[in-house]
Amino acid sequence: MDRWQYAAVLAACVVITLPLEVILGARVYRRPARLALTLVPVVLVFAVWDLLAARRGHWWWSPDQVVGVHLAGLPIEELLFFLVVPICAVLTYEVLGSGRETPRGR
């Protein structure tokens, strides 16, 4: 079960924030295009940072606590982290706005 340590943390984040969408009506998962346009640049920027940092030895992952699947040189969990955490943040932000936007950008 140790190999699922990191994945389990991410799963917990998804499960804990799911009621924000389902019960409190955050409407984040239900706006997939807007969500994708938000996530794609975030994943790109942070995956590149992560990859460079890992290459330069800033940090590394305990091999016995990740599932062992790697994509672009990073553990799959690390890439999922860059999806899960932003989604949790947007869910929180949307719930606080009661689903209504009042854009006043200049």
Add this chain to the structure above:
Amino acid sequence: MAAEYTIAAIAAPAAVVALELLIFRTGLFRQARYWITLAIALAFQLPVDGWLTRAGRPIVRYSAAATSGLRFPWHIPVEDFGFGFALVTLTLLLWRRQAVQAEHDRG
């Protein structure tokens, strides 16, 4: 020579703030809900990051040379809070920008 992750953890939040103030100008920083979201994200970063970096058997390990060595609370490298701020703020900027642009397009 300052530690590389320490520099990145300061530069990334600064870059994200500059992106908003100089280019995007979505008004995100004037929204109470942004600051509350940030506070909630920080509250969740403590148990999540705390577990990932926990003492004894951390899931993520950090180079002593790349970090300042400051770890708080528990074993979380303080640099991670700069990383988290940049991640959450960039996300909310991009999310909000689309609403602002849609509003603008409608006139």
